[in-house]
Amino acid sequence: MKSIKPLYFTLAVLTFILMEGALYMAFLHAPTERTMGDVQRIFYFHVPSAWVSFLAFFVVCIASIAFLRTGKAAWDRLAASSAGIGLLFITLVLVTGPLWAKPVWNVYWTWDARLTTSLILWLIYLAYLMVRSYTSDPERGAKFAAVFGIIGFLDVPIVYMSIRWWRTLHPAPVIGGGGGLAPEMKAALFFSLFAFTVLYITLLLLSFRIRSMEQKIQALKHNS
Amino acid sequence: MLALTQLYTILHKDLLQELRSKEIVTTMLVFSLTVVVIFNFVFDPGSAEMRATAPGILWVAFVFASNLGLSRSFAREQENSMMHGLLLCPVDRSLLFTAKVIGNILFITLVEIVTLPVMVIFFDLEVGRLWPLLLAILLLGTAGFATVGTIFSAISANTRSREVMLPIMLFPVTVPIILAAIKSTSYLLAGRELADIWPWLRLLIGFDVLYFFVCFLLYEYVVEE
Numbered sequence: 001m002k003s004i005k006p007l008y009f010t011l012a013v014l015t016f017i018l019m020e021g022a023l024y025m026a027f028l029h030a031p032t033e034r035t036m037g038d039v040q041r042i043f044y045f046h047v048p049s050a051w052v053s054f055l056a057f058f059v060v061c062i063a064s065i066a067f068l069r070t071g072k073a074a075w076d077r078l079a080a081s082s083a084g085i086g087l088l089f090i091t092l093v094l095v096t097g098p099l100w101a102k103p104v105w106n107v108y109w110t111w112d113a114r115l116t117t118s119l120i121l122w123l124i125y126l127a128y129l130m131v132r133s134y135t136s137d138p139e140r141g142a143k144f145a146a147v148f149g150i151i152g153f154l155d156v157p158i159v160y161m162s163i164r165w166w167r168t169l170h171p172a173p174v175i176g177g178g179g180g181l182a183p184e185m186k187a188a189l190f191f192s193l194f195a196f197t198v199l200y201i202t203l204l205l206l207s208f209r210i211r212s213m214e215q216k217i218q219a220l221k222h223n224s
Numbered sequence: 225m226l227a228l229t230q231l232y233t234i235l236h237k238d239l240l241q242e243l244r245s246k247e248i249v250t251t252m253l254v255f256s257l258t259v260v261v262i263f264n265f266v267f268d269p270g271s272a273e274m275r276a277t278a279p280g281i282l283w284v285a286f287v288f289a290s291n292l293g294l295s296r297s298f299a300r301e302q303e304n305s306m307m308h309g310l311l312l313c314p315v316d317r318s319l320l321f322t323a324k325v326i327g328n329i330l331f332i333t334l335v336e337i338v339t340l341p342v343m344v345i346f347f348d349l350e351v352g353r354l355w356p357l358l359l360a361i362l363l364l365g366t367a368g369f370a371t372v373g374t375i376f377s378a379i380s381a382n383t384r385s386r387e388v389m390l391p392i393m394l395f396p397v398t399v400p401i402i403l404a405a406i407k408s409t410s411y412l413l414a415g416r417e418l419a420d421i422w423p424w425l426r427l428l429i430g431f432d433v434l435y436f437f438v439c440f441l442l443y444e445y446v447v448e449e
Contacts, residue, residue: 162400
């Protein structure tokens with residue numbers, strides 16, 4: 001266990017530098033957007049948060065499948081860790097979105113397909129963590145969570161499509177802006193995406209390690 | 225052939241149990257009627273809004289009532305360790321799941337068949353000549369909802385908070401089914417052509433097949449000792 005410690009340290013330092021860099025890119029490097037003004041800068045945190053949450057939920061699904069197939073507890077710890085982080089980032093998405101939307105769209109919330117899907121996603125993974133913690137037997141809880149994690153993730157694209165079809169008046173992609181980004185803005189966005197991905201990996205490893213320790217302590221308690 | 229007999233036996237057991245106790249269908253029925261009555265206060269009587277939102281209300285009533293029944297589906301087996309007995313049966317687990325799904329679909333459909341005419345009278349709806357299609361929509365929506373509901377019911381029966389956990393898991397996941405069911409019902413009740421309804425009906429069928437397939441694969445991990 002000791003030999004891994006430098007890895008965590010290096011990763012933490014790297015994440016710190018990258019996140020500071022992302023702040024610099026978002027606030028100083030990227031130009032102020034002409035119509036939206038400074039509030040547009042939240043975009044450099046909003047989009048990477050959304051990306052990380054999707055990545056995290058994807059990892060939950062893959063780890064859940066691996067856990068059900070192999071029965072190895074490590075996969076379950078990975079899934080649980082990733083779900084917690086994903087939930088954190090989807091919460092950030094839901095907080096930063098309305099902050100931007102109020103000055104730009106003049107409303108905090110619209111029931112657009114992406115917004116609604118994010119909200120449903122948030123509910124699904126909240127339920128995921130609840131299933132796990134409300135099951136008395138941790139082993140069964142892990143299995144239930146895995147089953148729910150797989151169904152929940154497969155559900156995401158279907159939820160998105162169905163809401164999109166449901167609201168046929170939905171305006172063409174409102175978030176992201178497509179090809180209209182200035183090169184500095186693009187640079188800031190991609191840097192931020194990279195920084196957030198590294199942040200995710202760091203958090204995942206730390207959370208995974210904490211869960212492993214917790215399990216060890218539980219095992220020791222049972223033995224004594 | 226043996227599989228069919230086994231399927232029938234398990235289903236028969238559930239139906240018989242329900243016939244004796246009547247606890248699931250009765251509570252669901254009363255509940256769905258209550259929901260319909262409560263929703264009537266949202267609108268001015270006889271307004272156009274009321275008719276326009278009737279399909280939504282109808283499905284909210286069905287979905288809430290189904291949740292009530294589904295939560296009993298496995299919780300009932302926990303009493304007197306009946307689940308142990310079921311699992312000891314020399315029957316494939318997938319048959320157990322299929323039988324449970326069929327049983328739940330039957331219970332919920334029964335409730336819908338009673339609630340629907342009441343809705344038609346209370347909300348002054350025009351079903352018209354396409355009523356067999358309406359039944360088909362009800363059945364398809366119910367099938368999808370009950371499939372996912374059955375597997376989640378098995379999970380929630382084992383959690384500490386039991387009944388409370390089911391809707392928290394079930395509602396967000398079944399959004400596509402509920403949307404497709406409401407849309408096709410509202411098109412039908414608005415007197416739209418079959419060509420308009422068909423795309424939503426097709427979606428509903430697609431979702432049903434997809435959910436059944438996924439749940440069928442995952443079921444064995446949920447029901448075990």
